[in-house]
Amino acid sequence: MRSPRKWWTKLSKPRLKVVAKPTVNDIARVAGVSLATVDRVLNERPGVRSVTIKKVHAAIAELGYIRDTAAANLARRRVYNLLFVLPDTENEFVAALRTQIEEQAEKLSNDRTELSLALAAPFDAQDFVAVLDRIDPSDTDGVAVFSPETPSVRDAVKRVRDKGIAVVTLVSDLPSSERDHFVGIDNVSAGRTAAQLMGRFIRRPGKILFITGSRFARDHLERRQGFDLVMNEEFPELEVVASVEGRDDPDLIHSLLPEVFENHPNICGIYSSAAGNEGLIRFLKDNRAAEDIVVIGHELTPLSQDALRTGVFDAVISQDSGHLVRSCVRLLRATADSAPYNPAQERIRIDIYIKENMPP
Amino acid sequence: MRSPRKWWTKLSKPRLKVVAKPTVNDIARVAGVSLATVDRVLNERPGVRSVTIKKVHAAIAELGYIRDTAAANLARRRVYNLLFVLPDTENEFVAALRTQIEEQAEKLSNDRTELSLALAAPFDAQDFVAVLDRIDPSDTDGVAVFSPETPSVRDAVKRVRDKGIAVVTLVSDLPSSERDHFVGIDNVSAGRTAAQLMGRFIRRPGKILFITGSRFARDHLERRQGFDLVMNEEFPELEVVASVEGRDDPDLIHSLLPEVFENHPNICGIYSSAAGNEGLIRFLKDNRAAEDIVVIGHELTPLSQDALRTGVFDAVISQDSGHLVRSCVRLLRATADSAPYNPAQERIRIDIYIKENMPP
DNA sequence: TTGAAAGCGATACCAA
DNA sequence: TTGGTATCGCTTTCAA
Numbered sequence: 001m002r003s004p005r006k007w008w009t010k011l012s013k014p015r016l017k018v019v020a021k022p023t024v025n026d027i028a029r030v031a032g033v034s035l036a037t038v039d040r041v042l043n044e045r046p047g048v049r050s051v052t053i054k055k056v057h058a059a060i061a062e063l064g065y066i067r068d069t070a071a072a073n074l075a076r077r078r079v080y081n082l083l084f085v086l087p088d089t090e091n092e093f094v095a096a097l098r099t100q101i102e103e104q105a106e107k108l109s110n111d112r113t114e115l116s117l118a119l120a121a122p123f124d125a126q127d128f129v130a131v132l133d134r135i136d137p138s139d140t141d142g143v144a145v146f147s148p149e150t151p152s153v154r155d156a157v158k159r160v161r162d163k164g165i166a167v168v169t170l171v172s173d174l175p176s177s178e179r180d181h182f183v184g185i186d187n188v189s190a191g192r193t194a195a196q197l198m199g200r201f202i203r204r205p206g207k208i209l210f211i212t213g214s215r216f217a218r219d220h221l222e223r224r225q226g227f228d229l230v231m232n233e234e235f236p237e238l239e240v241v242a243s244v245e246g247r248d249d250p251d252l253i254h255s256l257l258p259e260v261f262e263n264h265p266n267i268c269g270i271y272s273s274a275a276g277n278e279g280l281i282r283f284l285k286d287n288r289a290a291e292d293i294v295v296i297g298h299e300l301t302p303l304s305q306d307a308l309r310t311g312v313f314d315a316v317i318s319q320d321s322g323h324l325v326r327s328c329v330r331l332l333r334a335t336a337d338s339a340p341y342n343p344a345q346e347r348i349r350i351d352i353y354i355k356e357n358m359p360p
Numbered sequence: 361m362r363s364p365r366k367w368w369t370k371l372s373k374p375r376l377k378v379v380a381k382p383t384v385n386d387i388a389r390v391a392g393v394s395l396a397t398v399d400r401v402l403n404e405r406p407g408v409r410s411v412t413i414k415k416v417h418a419a420i421a422e423l424g425y426i427r428d429t430a431a432a433n434l435a436r437r438r439v440y441n442l443l444f445v446l447p448d449t450e451n452e453f454v455a456a457l458r459t460q461i462e463e464q465a466e467k468l469s470n471d472r473t474e475l476s477l478a479l480a481a482p483f484d485a486q487d488f489v490a491v492l493d494r495i496d497p498s499d500t501d502g503v504a505v506f507s508p509e510t511p512s513v514r515d516a517v518k519r520v521r522d523k524g525i526a527v528v529t530l531v532s533d534l535p536s537s538e539r540d541h542f543v544g545i546d547n548v549s550a551g552r553t554a555a556q557l558m559g560r561f562i563r564r565p566g567k568i569l570f571i572t573g574s575r576f577a578r579d580h581l582e583r584r585q586g587f588d589l590v591m592n593e594e595f596p597e598l599e600v601v602a603s604v605e606g607r608d609d610p611d612l613i614h615s616l617l618p619e620v621f622e623n624h625p626n627i628c629g630i631y632s633s634a635a636g637n638e639g640l641i642r643f644l645k646d647n648r649a650a651e652d653i654v655v656i657g658h659e660l661t662p663l664s665q666d667a668l669r670t671g672v673f674d675a676v677i678s679q680d681s682g683h684l685v686r687s688c689v690r691l692l693r694a695t696a697d698s699a700p701y702n703p704a705q706e707r708i709r710i711d712i713y714i715k716e717n718m719p720p
Numbered sequence: 721t722t723g724a725a726a727g728c729g730a731t732a733c734c735a736a
Numbered sequence: 737t738t739g740g741t742a743t744c745g746c747t748t749t750c751a752a
C-alpha cells in the first residue's frame with residue numbers, strides 16, 4: 001500500500017523557501033528599492049543607475065520571480081489589435097478561415113484582443129501591397145497575411161515589420177520577407193503525403209492529373225514539388241501528365257477538365273492541390289468514366305466532406321482552420337510582447353482525412 | 361480604389377454608445393447600488409433582496425457587461441489544482457502524456473494552475489479506485505483519469521464528482537460514470553480508419569492479425585469493434601483471424617507472435633490497437649516472411665515514427681498528447697468554474713500518420 | 721535617478 | 737440587506 005502522505009506528485013517547480021510566488025513587492029523589499037524602480041528595471045525603462053539595475057536583477061534572480069502577465073495587462077490596460085489580411089474569395093477554405101476569425105474575435109474581445117479583417121483581390125499582388133502599406137502601427141500590433149508570393153509583397157511585409165508591427169504569414173509562406181513566423185503546414189510534405197496515398201490507393205497503371213491554383217501561390221507550387229518527388233521515386237509506373245491552372249475557380253476548373261480527359265484517356269488519379277473543388281466534384285459526378293479514379297483534394301470543408309462520404313474523393317489533405325487562427329493570435333501576441341511561445345503547440349499538422357475519420 | 365476610411369472591418373461586437381467596456385463600477389453606478397452588492401449578484405451570493413437583484417441585472421443587460429476573468433482571478437487569488445491519474449506503465453504513449461503534463465505544469469504554474477500526477481497499477485481497477493477515493497476536494501479542483509473500465513471504477517468516479525470535483529476521462533472513456541467530459545478520440549472511428557487504410561493498402565488476399573491490450577481497456581475494445589465493422593462491410597476477402605492480448609507488454613507480445621504466425625501462415629496485415637509496439641517491431645524486423653505485411657499501429661512515438669520511416673509500419677493512428685493534456689486542463693478549469701468552453705477546440709482529432717506527414 | 725500613491729477590474733472582509 | 741474599503745500584482749503619473 002502506498003504511503004498516505006505522498007501518493008501524488010506536485011509537478012510545478014518546487015519553490016525553495018517561500019510558499020507564495022514572489023511579486024514585485026518582494027523584489028522591491030529584497031533589493032531595497034521602490035516599486036516604481038523595480039518596474040523600470042523590469043520593463044527596461046530608462047533613468048535607472050546601473051548599480052540599481054544590478055541590485056534589482058539580483059533580487060529577481062534570488063527570488064525566482066516570474067511576471068504575472070494577467071495582472072500586468074490589467075494594469076496596463078493593454079489591448080492587442082490584430083489584423084488578418086486575406087484574399088477576397090468565395091472559396092470554402094477562406095470562408096472557413098473567416099468564420100473562425102469572426103467566431104474567435106467574439107471571444108477574444110473579452111481577452112483584450114481585437115481582431116480585424118482586411119481583404120485584397122485574390123492573386124493580385126499589387127492589391128495586397130496596397131493593403132499592407134496602409135497598416136498603421138498606432139492602431140495595429142500584429143498582422144497575419146495569406147497572400148500570393150511576389151517580390152513586391154515580400155517588400156511590403158518587410159515595411160510592415162519595419163514599422164514595429166509583428167507579422168506572420170498564413171497558409172502560404174513568404175520566406176525572406178522577414179515575417180516573424182509562418183503559420184501553416186509544410187506544403188512540400190503535404191504534396192508528398194498526397195502522392196504516397198495516391199500511389200498506394202491506385203490499383204492500375206495510368207496517368208495522374210494535377211490541379212493547381214496559380215503560379216504565384218507558393219503553397220500550391222510546393223505541393224506540386226513534393227508530389228512529383230514521391231511519384232518519381234516510389235511510383236514510376238504512374239505518370240503525372242497535366243497541370244490545370246484553375247485559379248481556385250470552380251467554373252473554370254469544370255470547363256477545363258473535358259479537354260484534359262480527351263487528351264489523356266487513361267487518367268487514374270487526380271490531385272487537386274488548390275481550392276475550387278466544387279467544379280471538380282461536379283465534373284466527376286457527371287462522368288461515369290471517372291468512377292474508379294482515385295481523387296485526393298485539399299482542405300476539409302462541407303463540400304469535400306460530402307465528397308469523401310459519397311466516395312468521390314478518396315482522401316483529403318487538410319489543415320485545421322481553427323488551429324490556424326488561434327495560432328496566429330497566440331504568435332502575434334507573443335511576438336508583440338517579445339514573449340516566448342510553445343513551438344509544439346503552434347506546429348500545424350498535415351491532417352489526412354478519409355471517410356472514416358472525418359469529424360461528425 | 362478602396363475608401364481610405366474603411367478598408368478593414370473590426371470584428372468584435374460593436375458596442376452601442378460607450379467606447380470602453382463596462383465594469384462593475386459602471387453597473388454599480390447605473391443600478392444605484394454599491395460595488396459589493398454588484399459582486400453579490402454577479403456571484404449569486406445570498407443576502408440580496410430580489411428587487412435589488414433585478415436592478416443589478418437590468419444594469420448588466422443594459423450595459424452589456426462581460427466579466428473580466430483575469431481581473432477576477434487576480435482578486436480572488438484563484439488557483440486551480442488539477443490531478444492527472446495515469447497507469448504506472450513504461451509504455452511510450454503514457455510516457456509522452458507524462459512528459460506533456462510535466463512540461464505544461466511548468467508553464468501553467470504561472471497561470472494559476474497547479475498540476476499533480478498520481479499513478480495506479482496498470483489494468484488494476486482496484487488500485488484506480490483506491491487512488492480516486494483518496495482525492496480530497498479541499499485541495500483538488502479537477503481530475504483527469506485514464507483508467508480501465510469496470511463498474512467499480514465508474515462508481516469511484518461518481519464519488520469523486522459527488523465531492524464537487526470536476527472529472528474528465530482521458531483516452532479511454534468511462535461512460536455512465538457521469539464524468540464531465542471525455543478527452544480523447546472516438547475509438548470506434550479510429551478502428552474504422554485503420555481498417556479502411558488496411559484494406560486499401562493490402563494488395564493480396566490473406567488474413568489479418570489484431571493485437572489488443574486488455575479486455576478491460578475500453579479504447580481497445582472500441583477500436584476492435586470499428587475495425588471489424590469496416591473489414592466485414594468493405595473487405596470481405598480479408599479475414600480477421602486472431603486477437604493477441606498483449607497487455608501493452610512488448611516482451612509478452614514478442615513471445616506470443618511466433619505461434620500465431622505458425623497457426624496462420626497467410627497473414628497479410630497486422631493492426632496493433634494497443635501499446636507495446638516495441639515487441640511487434642522487433643518481431644517484424646527479425647522475420648523476413650513479414651516483409652510485405654501491411655502494419656498499422658497506434659500513437660506516434662519515437663519508436664513508431666522510426667517504424668514508419670523504415671517501412672516496418674505503413675500507417676499510425678494517433679492522438680496528439682499535447683492536445684490531450686491542454687484539453688484536459690481547459691475543460692477542468694472551465695468545469696470547475698462552470699464556465700463555457702469551445703467544443704471545436706476540444707475535439708481530439710484522429711490523426712493519420714504515414715512516413716511523409718510525420719513531424720520532423 | 722528615485723519614490724509615493726493612485727489606479728486597472730474584481731473580490732472579500734468588516735461594519736452598519 | 738447593504739456599503740465602505742483594503743487588496744490582488746503590476747503599471748503609471750507626479751513629485752521630490
